[in-house]
Amino acid sequence: MSITVGHQDELAARTGPDRPELQRTIREIIDSGFAGMQVRAHDERGGWVGSAGVAELGGTAKPPVNGHGRIGSNTKTFTATLVLQLVAEGKIGLDSPADGYLPEFGLDRRITVRMLLQHTSGVFNFTGEYYDDGTVVPGIPWQGQEWVDNRFATYRPEELVRLALSKPARFEPGTDWSYSNTNYVLARLLIEKVTGRSVAEEMQRLILGPLRLSGTVVPDASEIPEPHAHAYYRYENAGEQKTVDVTRQNPSWISSGGDMISTTEDLATFISALMRGELLPAPLLAEMCRPHPEAGYGLGVFVQDTACGGTVITHNGGIAGHAALMYSTPDGSKTLTASLNYVDDAAMSLAGAFHKATQRLLEEVFCGGQAGSTDEATEPAQPTC
Template sequence: MSSTLTDQDRPELRKAIEEIVESGFTGVTMRVHDERGEWVGSAGVRKLGETAKPPANGHVRIGSNTKTFTATVALQLVAEGAIGLDAPAADHLPGFGLDPKITVRMLLQHTSGVFNFTGEYYDDGTFAPGIPATTAGQEWVDNRFKTYRPEELVRLALSKPARFEPGTDWSYSNTNYVLTRLLIEKVTGHSLAEEMQRLILGPLGLSDTVVPDTSPEIPEPHPHAYYRYEDAGEQKTVDVTRQNPSWISTGGDMISTTQDLHTFISALMGGKLLPAPLLAEMCEPHPKVGYGLGVFVQKVGHPLGVFVREAGEDGGTVITHNGGTGGHAALMYSTPDGSRTLTAALNYVDDAALSMGEAFQKTTQTLVSEVFGGGRAGAADAAEPTR
């Protein structure tokens, strides 16, 4: 962008991020690129007990935004002829007993029916647990440096009943993207990190984006992430900035910055990473929830899960994926042509009850309204949690 705007230029954006902190978040950094230029602002604190704001381009764990990066790599391999989008995933992953009806497309769109290894929430309100995720309280805190191999996560998921027959419904499952990781690695003979570097990070110069695998480290500068749990009737809050993200794997393990997320989503939507026909398929929404292949497709002014196709509806379309995991979260939005983007990094105190969930949903509604909807109330999105 040709100009960097100040709080005086965009007081509505400054007000929006201050309200995010008032709603209970520890800190937030937001970056907006549009026809008026670039605006970057921070509010709150980078660390509890200190006064410094979160760094303007700090590193955070981006949670389920990882899925958009992973889907893009898979589609790039489709473009190269290495993967068939509608081929059975089991053709490349024969060792898991995967239902042969499950295609690569179904993995990317969450229509495989495969159990979610971080736990499955059913329509009747029941919950079937998976691995000890961040909904497990102290158990997760005590095990946050444990290494899980992706094959282990997949085998756990496949030991559980499928949610539905492949292709007959939609349900968000982190397992789909761990399977996608394993498929990419099998087809290419390289790690996902290597393919990510070859196809996305290198060409776009995303030097602040990391595929950590099992490393608990996060590059400086970064805001701190926290987790609260109860121990013997006492509330404890722990700094969980360092954690082994293999527990979530490709469901949400990557680290990035608001600048790199902007560069990525604007390049992706601008046609710099995928051929036009594949980009169009990526952004074709599933009728149940508006999920494409690694992205949500939404109408501004309508809630998550409602995609309105009729002409003349209020608001435009945004392409998005958000994510939150263990005290860090990231937002990523773009117009379909990549010309206007909103990216944000949040740090907060997470807990087993997902207490910040409602505030997170209101946060995204407010920001999308301000940036893409002209300040109209009701523009909506809620992050799909990684867990």
């Protein structure tokens, strides 16, 4: 299905200094096939927010500049932060065996809490494993008509873990790196076991409440708060392509691997506060941002080099027609967050455009204004991560 936006790629809203380079990049993203996008940036030039495209296919209204959206795997950064906060409280040992907290699953005793957060446990990914030789071992249905027809089904986190543990491990614990949503569902269960409270309650106590993130939700139902842009999924049925609105869905199928909802403002507040040391003591923040050599992944964050020699701390995520970007400098002084709505499909036809556009935005925010900035020269940032 093609998306025609015409003049609808004009910015719906803009605050702060005029940023034509960001306007152009957003327009290019919409022209490449995304339905709508919200962007929020803060750098040495101040704060800027913009929205482009459409909130709903066939409509003319643009995405709200601080609308709610499903944030996919950005959920992992929130979950990892929560685990590390419990480490700081003395309730969890970072290098303790996860089996000691969750004995009911019979986990390999060599798997530590750290390995869960860093994706080095080797545990099978319940959404499926894709091997270098082209072999695919399927997991829970999350694509095609089967997922569309069952997108309101409820899965218990324990179900997802037991499905994963019924499959062979990808590698011996601690010997390699492989991204696995199962690690973060185990982290969720770990949080709930040691606190006796739900992950939503603990998230409110330690992160959402202290930072006043009123637009961020750990959902327990299919609804998404207003305002929001719509998400779509395209699949083939009997030789025909069908596109359905999947804004409403039960994200229990991904659990803490990617179920949260947030806004660009809340994501910016969260990642900046995290990097400034407001949520974790310095030693644990340093552990979080120590990247594994295989993939540059720390504990719930990627550590990524920029084109201009700097570093950003990041996690991005996508889930069935919604996607979110979250970036910060290691000192929290510059941030870039974004929310997209689009027509998702099993072929991931927008993946290339998404990656390219992300790199463009990174260069504009984290590289474009550095040269000749007198503010940064007079008071160097003190990185905490």
